[in-house]
Amino acid sequence: MDPNKRFYITTAIDYANGSPHLGHAVEKIGADVVARYHRRKGEDVHFVIGMDEHGQKVLQSADAAGVSPAEWVDAIAEEFTEAWKVLNISHDDFIRTTEDRHHRGVQEIIRLIEANGDFYQGTYSGYYCVGCEGYKTEDELVQEEGEELRCPTHPSLEVQWMEEENWFFRLSAYTEPLLKLLDERPELVQPEIRRNEIRKVLEGGLEDISVSRSRLPWGVPWPEDPDHIVYVWLDALTNYLTAIGFPGEEYQATWPADVHVIGKDITRFHCIYWPAFLLSAGIELPKTVWAHGFVTYGGRKLSKSAGVTFELPEAIDRHGPDALRYYLLREVPWNGDGDITRERFDERYTTELANDLGNLANRSLSMIEKYRGGVVPSAPPRSLDESCEKAVERYEHVMDDGLLHQGIHTAMDLVSEANGFIERQAPWSLAKDPAGAPELDATLASLARALLVAATLLHPFMPERMGELSRRLGTPELPTLGLVLSLDLSGNSVIRGEPLFPRPDLQTK
Numbered sequence: 001m002d003p004n005k006r007f008y009i010t011t012a013i014d015y016a017n018g019s020p021h022l023g024h025a026v027e028k029i030g031a032d033v034v035a036r037y038h039r040r041k042g043e044d045v046h047f048v049i050g051m052d053e054h055g056q057k058v059l060q061s062a063d064a065a066g067v068s069p070a071e072w073v074d075a076i077a078e079e080f081t082e083a084w085k086v087l088n089i090s091h092d093d094f095i096r097t098t099e100d101r102h103h104r105g106v107q108e109i110i111r112l113i114e115a116n117g118d119f120y121q122g123t124y125s126g127y128y129c130v131g132c133e134g135y136k137t138e139d140e141l142v143q144e145e146g147e148e149l150r151c152p153t154h155p156s157l158e159v160q161w162m163e164e165e166n167w168f169f170r171l172s173a174y175t176e177p178l179l180k181l182l183d184e185r186p187e188l189v190q191p192e193i194r195r196n197e198i199r200k201v202l203e204g205g206l207e208d209i210s211v212s213r214s215r216l217p218w219g220v221p222w223p224e225d226p227d228h229i230v231y232v233w234l235d236a237l238t239n240y241l242t243a244i245g246f247p248g249e250e251y252q253a254t255w256p257a258d259v260h261v262i263g264k265d266i267t268r269f270h271c272i273y274w275p276a277f278l279l280s281a282g283i284e285l286p287k288t289v290w291a292h293g294f295v296t297y298g299g300r301k302l303s304k305s306a307g308v309t310f311e312l313p314e315a316i317d318r319h320g321p322d323a324l325r326y327y328l329l330r331e332v333p334w335n336g337d338g339d340i341t342r343e344r345f346d347e348r349y350t351t352e353l354a355n356d357l358g359n360l361a362n363r364s365l366s367m368i369e370k371y372r373g374g375v376v377p378s379a380p381p382r383s384l385d386e387s388c389e390k391a392v393e394r395y396e397h398v399m400d401d402g403l404l405h406q407g408i409h410t411a412m413d414l415v416s417e418a419n420g421f422i423e424r425q426a427p428w429s430l431a432k433d434p435a436g437a438p439e440l441d442a443t444l445a446s447l448a449r450a451l452l453v454a455a456t457l458l459h460p461f462m463p464e465r466m467g468e469l470s471r472r473l474g475t476p477e478l479p480t481l482g483l484v485l486s487l488d489l490s491g492n493s494v495i496r497g498e499p500l501f502p503r504p505d506l507q508t509k
């Protein structure tokens with residue numbers, strides 16, 4: 001592996017069909033944590049998110065709203081961009097599939113696949129789910145007695161019977177190559193449970209897929225056949241290349257992607273279609289597709305029609321953006337599903353952020369102010385410094401494995417240990433006896449170090465609040481992960497400041 005290569009991370013581009021919700025937010029926040037973690041390791045990171053603005057459903061929504069599709073997607077893109085700003089998502093680029101740079105790249109990948117002989121013209125007849133923007137075999141649909149066939153993911157929509165002349169992609173030819181790839185490169189699809197699902201699909205054999213649509217006025221025109229537009233998934237997936245300059249040569253400085261972060265419902269498109277398109281076009285495959293799980297609320301699917309709602313603006317307002325970032329990744333394991341409720345959010349905010357972390361910062365900084373005039377003393381290490389070393393080591397290990405929730409655990413375990421250390425050392429007693437001065441110095445120095453380490457480990461999760469904590473420790477620039485343990489804080493002037501996480505029950509409104 002080239003150590004100088006950029007770390008390229010993407011999320012699925014969001015479908016421009018409604019407002020951003022918690023499901024979108026979990027994905028963006030998790031990917032943002034991964035991007036920030038790699039920056040903290042000193043790597044050159046390129047982080048791309050964006051919008052999927054074509055597809056039949058977008059057209060229908062624009063029609064229903066009585067606006068042009070272009071006006072519709074502009075408004076939605078603005079809404080998403082605003083949400084990501086509030087949530088402090090640190091993306092380097094935001095790609096929209098209606099952009100020229102994207103259209104050029106889609107047409108180029110089609111030329112490459114065409115040159116490889118993997119397209120042919122044929123007649124498509126079968127079912128289409130507008131919700132999935134995908135063709136369905138009868139096996140993939142469900143039917144209750146006396147009812148129409150339905151897509152199990154979109155039971156409220158009717159599937160459409162379609163019959164039209166289309167361009168087809170020889171997906172069937174890629175069954176064996178893809179199976180072989182899964183064996184050779186297990187890291188290609190993660191976590192393992194998702195890889196096993198993909199393997200099952202492949203073992204059942206692949207059918208060719210239709211990759212164009214006729215008579216749709218919204219999309220990327222098929223090169224040399226402008227009566228057709230490019231099927232929305234072939235169009236959308238190519239964003240991972242067009243966002244970094246494909247077909248211009250500069251894309252090679254960033255490609256292949258280190259990780260495509262996606263939801264577990266779209267693995268078929270990312271772990272079968274996308275690698276097959278790339279193999280056909282002669283383009284390197286991404287290193288990893290990481291499929292995260294879903295968020296439920298109180299054990300139920302978040303759904304407006306079912307009355308199970310927790311809208312994004314309300315969730316952000318509850319305790320601020322950083323607290324939401326923390327809570328979602330604390331509660332929703334990055335390699336599986338998770339459940340949230342307002343009550344548990346409040347509880348975790350109070351016990352973990354306001355009490356454990358907030359009080360640790362408050363107590364430590366105020367004791368440095370009170371006993372040492374606000375200057376971190378110089379002193380030899382104590383047991384807590386060893387805990388810091390172990391925490392950094394374990395944190396890197398779990399974060400490299402994509403277990404973000406365990407990264408939080410590791411940092412919060414250190415916070416608990418630091419709180420226990422204060423109780424054992426009882427600095428207030430040491431301060432009463434001049435003979436206790438060296439031990440008091442060592443205690444305060446160790447606490448300052450532990451706070452800086454905790455701030456560094458938690459910074460990807462809570463960039464604003466942990467940046468503030470680091471400033472209060474007299475370290476406005478957080479160190480890289482490799483340097484955090486060797487940084488000398490002695491002589492730093494600290495500021496206690498207002499509580500980092502105000503307790504709602506103590507706030508007067």
Ligand SMILES: [Zn+2]
Nearest residue numbers: 129132151154
């Ligand atoms: Zn569907």
